[in-house]
Amino acid sequence: PDSHLFLLVQDYLMPACLCLLLLGLNIRAVFSSGGKLLLLFFIGSVGVFIGGPLALLAVTHFRPEMLLEQGDNSLWRGMATLAGNWVGGTANQLAIKQLFHVGDDIFGVFVTVNVLLSGIWMSLLLLLAPHEAQINRWLRSASITPITSAEQETERVADLRHLMLLLCMPLCLGGLAHAISGFLAQWCAS
Numbered sequence: 769p770d771s772h773l774f775l776l777v778q779d780y781l782m783p784a785c786l787c788l789l790l791l792g793l794n795i796r797a798v799f800s801s802g803g804k805l806l807l808l809f810f811i812g813s814v815g816v817f818i819g820g821p822l823a824l825l826a827v828t829h830f831r832p833e834m835l836l837e838q839g840d841n842s843l844w845r846g847m848a849t850l851a852g853n854w855v856g857g858t859a860n861q862l863a864i865k866q867l868f869h870v871g872d873d874i875f876g877v878f879v880t881v882n883v884l885l886s887g888i889w890m891s892l893l894l895l896l897a898p899h900e901a902q903i904n905r906w907l908r909s910a911s912i913t914p915i916t917s918a919e920q921e922t923e924r925v926a927d928l929r930h931l932m933l934l935l936c937m938p939l940c941l942g943g944l945a946h947a948i949s950g951f952l953a954q955w956c957a958s
Contacts, residue, residue, distance in 0.1 A: 782859075783942030788934070813855050820851045840871030846878040853882050 798805060824847060827834055834843050845868050853861035865875055
């Protein structure tokens with residue numbers, strides 16, 4: 769019952785997976801896109817943070833009793849976790865749940881909302897993906913260049929040395945990040 773598996777995954781495996789995810793990132797392509805990617809991220813974030821309060825305002829017109837303070841299960845607390853998820857993923861949603869003391873009942877509702885909306889959105893994107901050229905013509909948009917460099921390199925067969933690097937490097941970097949995180953947090957706070 770007192771398993772430390774969650775802490776192991778959170779502190780070591782999650783950072784290692786992020787390192788592996790970023791291995792194929794083409795940094796030049798990211799920077800050559802100018803500020804377009806950052807601008808897109810910030811516009812999306814502002815949309816989420818403005819959309820949440822607007823949704824709560826809309827609820828006041830139809831069902832104002834839903835906004836009455838209900839302790840840990842109040843509607844605004846659940847909406848805050850949803851906004852956190854849309855900006856930073858499930859880890860942010862869980863962090864906001866802890867930060868704002870969100871009750872399990874309303875949290876379950878907003879996790880369900882997130883899963884349903886994400887599933888619908890992903891289905892729509894997958895349905896539209898084969899029609900990218902037509903959509904780009906309709907929007908008068910250029911195709912986006914990929915930011916991964918995997919297709920630019922020749923295919924190599926991995927030997928044991930490469931596999932060990934792929935396993936050890938992310939785990940070491942994740943462990944290093946975990947080891948210095950406390951010092952960095954204190955340094956940033958001062």
